[in-house]
Amino acid sequence: MHISKAIKKQKSAYRNFKAMMIIIAALLPIVTLLFGMTEIFYIAYLVIIEMMIFFSLVYRISWERLEFSCYNNRLKYKAGLFSKEGLIFCDKVALVHTEKLGEEMDIIVISSVNFKNRSFKLVTKTFLKKYPVIAQEYIKIKEFDPENTYYFLVLKKGALKKYLLLDIIFKNCVKAIYTSNAIENIKISRGQKELVKL
Numbered sequence: 001m002h003i004s005k006a007i008k009k010q011k012s013a014y015r016n017f018k019a020m021m022i023i024i025a026a027l028l029p030i031v032t033l034l035f036g037m038t039e040i041f042y043i044a045y046l047v048i049i050e051m052m053i054f055f056s057l058v059y060r061i062s063w064e065r066l067e068f069s070c071y072n073n074r075l076k077y078k079a080g081l082f083s084k085e086g087l088i089f090c091d092k093v094a095l096v097h098t099e100k101l102g103e104e105m106d107i108i109v110i111s112s113v114n115f116k117n118r119s120f121k122l123v124t125k126t127f128l129k130k131y132p133v134i135a136q137e138y139i140k141i142k143e144f145d146p147e148n149t150y151y152f153l154v155l156k157k158g159a160l161k162k163y164l165l166l167d168i169i170f171k172n173c174v175k176a177i178y179t180s181n182a183i184e185n186i187k188i189s190r191g192q193k194e195l196v197k198l
Contacts, residue, residue: 001195003188007160010103014064018057025053066158068165070172077165079157086117086153093173094141094150097134098166098185102195105162105185107155108134109169110141112148120151127152133179141177163189 001009032038032046062081069076075088088109095110108131114120121127128135134152141150155162167189170178178186187193 002191003160003163003195004191006195007164010064010160014060017060021053021057025050063157064159064161066161066165068168070168073172075168075172077155079155083157084118086119087115088117088153088169088173089113089115090169090172091175093169093176095134095137095177095179096166096169096173096182097131097137097179098182099131101185101188103159107162107166107169109153109155110134110138110150111153112145112150114151117153120153123150123152133181137177137179160195163195 028046028049032042058081065079065081067078070090073090075090076085077088078085088111092111092113093109094112097108097110099106099108110123111120123138128138138150142148155165158165163185166182166185169176170186170189184193188195
C-alpha cells in the first residue's frame with residue numbers, strides 16, 4: 001500500500017476509534033441509570049470502566065501524535081501528548097537507522113550535538129549491543145572522527161507519520177549516513193516502495 005493511502009486509512013481508523021470510545025463512555029452511565037443499577041458495586045464498576053476508556057483514549061492520542069517542522073537547519077518535533085518539543089540540528093546528524101516497519105517503526109538518530117534536547121542519550125556499549133547494525137557504522141564514524149562525542153535519539157511515537165518525518169530527515173540531514181534499513185523505509189516514505197501490510 002502507498003504510504004499516503006496508508007496514512008489516510010490510519011487517520012480514518014483513529015477518528016472511528018475516538019468516536020466509538022466517546023459514544024461508549026457517554027452511553028454507559030445512561031444505560032446504568034435506565035436499568036436502575038445504582039448500587040455501589042455497579043457505580044464502582046462503571047467508574048473503573050470509564051477510567052479505562054479515558055486512559056485508552058489518552059494512550060492512543062499520545063501514540064499517534066507527531067508534529068514536526070524543519071527550517072534553517074533546525075528540525076523541531078514533538079512526539080506524544082506530554083513530551084516537550086525537541087530540536088535536532090540537521091548538519092550534526094551523523095547516522096540514521098530504522099527498526100521494524102509500519103506503525104511500529106522506530107527512527108534512531110545519532111548526532112554529535114544534544115543541545116536543547118534531553119531525549120538524546122550518550123551512545124554506550126549497551127546501546128551498540130542492542131543495535132548491531134548501528135554498531136558497524138558507528139565504528140566507521142569514530143575512526144573518521146575519534147574526538148567527537150555522539151548521542152542517540154529513538155523516536156517511537158507517531159505511528160505512520162514517522163514515515164513523513166523520516167523523509168524530512170533524509171531531505172535535510174545531508175551529511176548523515178543512512179543504514180540499509182533506513183534506506184528501505186525512506187523508499188516507502190517517498191512512495192518508491194509499497195508499505196507491506198504486516
